[in-house]
Amino acid sequence: xxxxxxxxxxxxxxxxxxxxxxxxxxxxSLASLHGTVERIFRVTFGIGDDDLSMxxxxxxxxxxxxxxxxxxxxxxxxxxxxxxxxxxxxxYPGALHCIFSGARGLFMDCLTKSTSAHxxxxxxxxxxxxxxxxxxxxxxxxxxxxxxxxEGTQSRRSETTDRGMGETLDSRRAFKSLVENWEDKxxxxxxxxxxxxxxxxxxxxxxxxxWIKP
Numbered sequence: 785x786x787x788x789x790x791x792x793x794x795x796x797x798x799x800x801x802x803x804x805x806x807x808x809x810x811x812x813s814l815a816s817l818h819g820t821v822e823r824i825f826r827v828t829f830g831i832g833d834d835d836l837s838m839x840x841x842x843x844x845x846x847x848x849x850x851x852x853x854x855x856x857x858x859x860x861x862x863x864x865x866x867x868x869x870x871x872x873x874x875x876y877p878g879a880l881h882c883i884f885s886g887a888r889g890l891f892m893d894c895l896t897k898s899t900s901a902h903x904x905x906x907x908x909x910x911x912x913x914x915x916x917x918x919x920x921x922x923x924x925x926x927x928x929x930x931x932x933x934x935e936g937t938q939s940r941r942s943e944t945t946d947r948g949m950g951e952t953l954d955s956r957r958a959f960k961s962l963v964e965n966w967e968d969k970x971x972x973x974x975x976x977x978x979x980x981x982x983x984x985x986x987x988x989x990x991x992x993x994x995w996i997k998p
Contacts, residue, residue, distance in 0.1 A: 798852045802859055805843040806866045814846070817865065824893045825858035826850060826993075860900035864915025871914045872924050873906070876931050879973070881908050883930075883985065886970025887963055894988040899923035930984050937978035955979070959986055 806814070814831050821829045827850030846862065848855045876884075883891050884905050895903055901915040901923035913923045959982045963974045977985075 799850065800852050800855050801847065801849040802855050803845055803847045804859070804863075805845055806863075808842045808844045810866055811844055813865065814862070821858055821862060824897050825854050825861065827854050827858045829858070829862075857897060857900050860916055860919055861896065861902065864900065864902060864919055867916060868914055870917045870920040871912065872920055874911045874913060874924060874927055874931075875909055876911065876927070877934060878909055880931065880934055880977075880981070881905075882970035882973035882977070883981075884911065886968055886974050887966040888968055890962075890966050890994060891985055891988065894985075894992040894994055895923065895926070897992045897994075898988055899926060903927075926984075930981055933980040933984065934978055937980060955982065955986065962986070962989060 811831060818829055818831065821827065827848050830847035830849075832844035832846065848858050848862070850858070884903075892903060895901075899919050899922040901913050901919040903923060904912045904914075906912045911927065913920050913927075915923075956979075960975060963971050
């Protein structure tokens with residue numbers, strides 16, 4: 785059973801409070817990801833306390849509060865953690881590892897918020913994507929598109945194309961500024977990514993509202 789309550793939000797966007805139930809045995813798993821949910825989706829995430837929140841079926845109530853779209857995305861993510869409808873393993877070229885481990889997790893956070901799928905680096909070159917079926921398909925498709933764009937640029941490098949082909953000065957500066965704000969050991973690998981891959985990453989960051997300094 786789900787219930788939702790709406791109030792006025794900032795900037796005219798409705799703020800909602802959404803409550804739904806899950807099995808009490810999952811409290812520990814949800815608690816371990818509490819901070820992740822709040823950070824990525826910019827919501828307040830409440831997990832029912834002790835026996836007071838548990839109903840006769842051994843379920844606990846979860847509460848999400850924030851802007852409407854953020855709550856909807858967070859709810860899909862949390863329900864995916866609870867239900868695990870789908871799991872997919874996806875391989876990627878080693879040169880793209882900087883995306884999933886660099887910029888202090890910025891791009892992984894944006895991928896998660898954009899798709900509502902749970903994405904984990906299993907080992908270098910492999911991702912495990914899990915959650916509800918639709919978010920998993922969305923994440924798999926988005927990352928596959930990124931991999932194909934990268935591999936396409938590599939196959940053309942011996943011809944007339946180089947890594948900067950098609951990259952405007954503005955987009956190059958924007959991406960450079962972004963990764964420098966979140967500087968870590970992967971910064972050089974990120975800066976030499978093909979323009980077509982940078983384009984996807986910039987779009988993800990902008991759409992997720994994460995274009996801020998750390």
